Amino acid sequence: MQFSKSTDYALHALVHLGLSERSSNVGIKELSGTLGVSESYLSKIMSKLRQDGIVRAVPGVNGGYELARPAEQISFFDVVQVMEGRQQLFKCSNSRSQQHRLLDEEESAPESQRELDRKECLIEKVMYSAEQQMYQYLREQTIQSVLDEALKRRFSHEMNKK
Amino acid sequence: MQFSKSTDYALHALVHLGLSERSSNVGIKELSGTLGVSESYLSKIMSKLRQDGIVRAVPGVNGGYELARPAEQISFFDVVQVMEGRQQLFKCSNSRSQQHRLLDEEESAPESQRELDRKECLIEKVMYSAEQQMYQYLREQTIQSVLDEALKRRFSHEMNKK
């Protein structure tokens, strides 16, 4: 199990956008250059981010991308969700097995109960909670917090030179 | 990003072993039957679990598998680590990019510092912490806790019948 490179690229791209809060947009060319990723591939990623309302894009001369909202309102969780998709990390494929019948003896519940059942699914329940632990942490981490850290580091580096 | 089916099968297999704490071992045939997975594939998984000291295996007549230690000492974390491998979930592939030089201005540190540096890597640090949140939770969840839940559920189901 690995986070996809797309998530990697997306996060780095957003950090770069955050760092370039200057006059106007930054094009795919510059982005591609600083990240060291091909334009074609990075385009796809930026498109996804746009579709999800994380960045704004404008075509044409001097066009490019910019953050759609302040960096402190873009969490790592947001980005991961977009790039990795929304399905849960663990999906039990045994729900029709004999073991499932042994473990979960309830008769097939009415449709209304279905959602509750899923959460009560023994092994899935544990894995789902674990996943949520990670997501909860990612919800608290924003692009801005990375920017702060980067600037702080850059500053202390200046100090060391003197 | 998805947990592999192997992890799924492994967890279910261990639960079955835990439930079968009877006289002796349970063979791949029975295991395959209750899980609904082919023997050949499940063998591979069990082998891995054995190599990692999670189950014990004995060939020959009446052979099979059994838990190598009490179920309360087998954590979900153990199983996940074996099946998914030990590399970290997020690996930055930009460490040679121009952006990296912008973010992390320190000159190449001496070898002794290398380990610290990795943790100080801006984006990776966040993702690594998130991963640890999940693992910490998984460390606290054991096969036994699932067994308990399963037995409790089975009991309360009996009660309902009366």
Added chain:
DNA sequence: ATTATTATGGATACCAGATATCCATAATAA
């Protein structure tokens, strides 16, 4: 309006890892 520029999205190719099966061999208990 025209033009140059830039993002978009469909099609496609490629590759790596996950999934899955087969079989010859080794190990063990009866």
Added chain:
DNA sequence: TTATTATGGATATCTGGTATCCATAATAAT
């Protein structure tokens, strides 16, 4: 010695991630 069971190598297949190309749409500048 024999029947049984696990082991591990070889191999096939499938899937999703990675990556590129190009025709098209949208926009700003002129």
